[in-house]
Amino acid sequence: MTSSSRNVVVVLPTYNERDNLPRIVGALGDLDVAGLHVLVVDDNSPDGTGDVADKLALESAGKVSVLHRREKDGLGRAYVAGFEQTLAGDAEVVIQMDADLSHPVEVIPVMLETLASTDADVVLGSRYVAGGSVAGDWGWHRRALSAWANFYVDMILRLGVKDATAGFKAWKADTLRRIDLPSVRSSGYAFQVEMNYRVVQRGMRIAEVPIRFEERTEGVSKMTFTVQAESALLPWKLRFGRRPLRPHR
Numbered sequence: 001m002t003s004s005s006r007n008v009v010v011v012l013p014t015y016n017e018r019d020n021l022p023r024i025v026g027a028l029g030d031l032d033v034a035g036l037h038v039l040v041v042d043d044n045s046p047d048g049t050g051d052v053a054d055k056l057a058l059e060s061a062g063k064v065s066v067l068h069r070r071e072k073d074g075l076g077r078a079y080v081a082g083f084e085q086t087l088a089g090d091a092e093v094v095i096q097m098d099a100d101l102s103h104p105v106e107v108i109p110v111m112l113e114t115l116a117s118t119d120a121d122v123v124l125g126s127r128y129v130a131g132g133s134v135a136g137d138w139g140w141h142r143r144a145l146s147a148w149a150n151f152y153v154d155m156i157l158r159l160g161v162k163d164a165t166a167g168f169k170a171w172k173a174d175t176l177r178r179i180d181l182p183s184v185r186s187s188g189y190a191f192q193v194e195m196n197y198r199v200v201q202r203g204m205r206i207a208e209v210p211i212r213f214e215e216r217t218e219g220v221s222k223m224t225f226t227v228q229a230e231s232a233l234l235p236w237k238l239r240f241g242r243r244p245l246r247p248h249r
C-alpha cells in the first residue's frame with residue numbers, strides 16, 4: 001500500500017474549523033487503517049480554514065487533499081461535492097464525519113469491520129443504540145430536540161434506524177454510486193435523513209454501531225432556523241412528494 005492509495009476516504013466538510021482541523025486530521029493520521037485518505041471540503045471559510053487545510057495537505061505526503069468551494073453552500077452540498085470527487089477515484093469506502101471532533105475517530109475501524117463482515121451497505125455511528133451516548137454537557141433542550149427529530153422522522157418515514165439524523169457514516173462506494181447524488185438537495189439534519197431515505201428506497205441496508213457523541217470544544221455549530229425548518233419539511237416531501245418512499249432495486 002503506498003501513501004497515495006485511497007481505499008478509505010474520509011470526507012470532512014469544513015466551515016470555520018481552523019482550530020479543529022489540525023486536531024482531527026492528526027487523530028485520523030494516527031489510525032491504523034491501510035490506504036486512509038482525508039478529503040477536506042472547505043467552503044471558503046472566512047477564518048482561513050482553507051489555508052490551514054492546504055498546509056496540512058502539503059505536509060501530508062499525499063494523504064490529505066482539499067476541495068475548495070467558492071462560498072458557503074451547506075453541509076449537504078459540501079458532502080455531495082466531496083463524494084462525487086471521491087467516487088471518481090478508486091475508493092472502496094467513504095467515511096463522512098464532522099470536522100469538529102464530535103465523532104470518535106476510533107470507531108472508524110469498527111465501522112469498516114461491520115461493512116466487511118455483514119450485509120450492510122452503509123454503517124452509521126449511532127447515539128441511540130445500546131452502548132451509544134451523547135456528551136454529558138448536552139442540555140435537556142438539545143436532548144429533547146434530538147429525540148423529537150428522530151421520533152418525527154421515524155413516524156413519517158419508518159426508516160428502521162434509531163439515529164436517523166446521525167452525521168457519522170461509513171459508505172460502501174458502490175452504495176453511494178447507486179444514489180443519484182446530483183439530485184440530493186438538502187443540508188444539515190435533512191441531508192442525513194434524505195441519504196438514509198435514498199438507501200432504504202433502493203432496498204439497501206443500514207447498520208448502526210454505537211458511538212459517544214462529544215460536544216465541540218472549538219468553533220460553533222452552523223445549525224440555523226433555516227436548517228431546522230428544512231428538516232421539519234423534508235420527511236413529508238420524501239413521503240408524499242414526487243419521490244414517495246417505496247423500496248425498489
Ligand SMILES: Nc1nc2c(ncn2[C@@H]2O[C@H](COP(=O)(O)OP(=O)(O)O[C@H]3O[C@H](CO)[C@@H](O)[C@H](O)[C@@H]3O)[C@@H](O)[C@H]2O)c(=O)[nH]1
Nearest residue numbers: 013014015043073074075078099165166167188189221222
Ligand atoms: N463545507 C461546509 N461545511 C459545513 C457547512 N456547514 C457546516 N459544515 C461543517 O459540517 C460539520 C458539522 O457542522 P455543525 O454545524 O457543527 O453540525 P451540528 O450542528 O453539530 O450537527 C451535526 O450533528 C447532527 C446530528 O447528528 C447532524 O444531523 C448534522 O448533519 C451534523 O453532523 C462541521 O465540520 C462544519 O464545519 C457548509 O456550509 N459548508
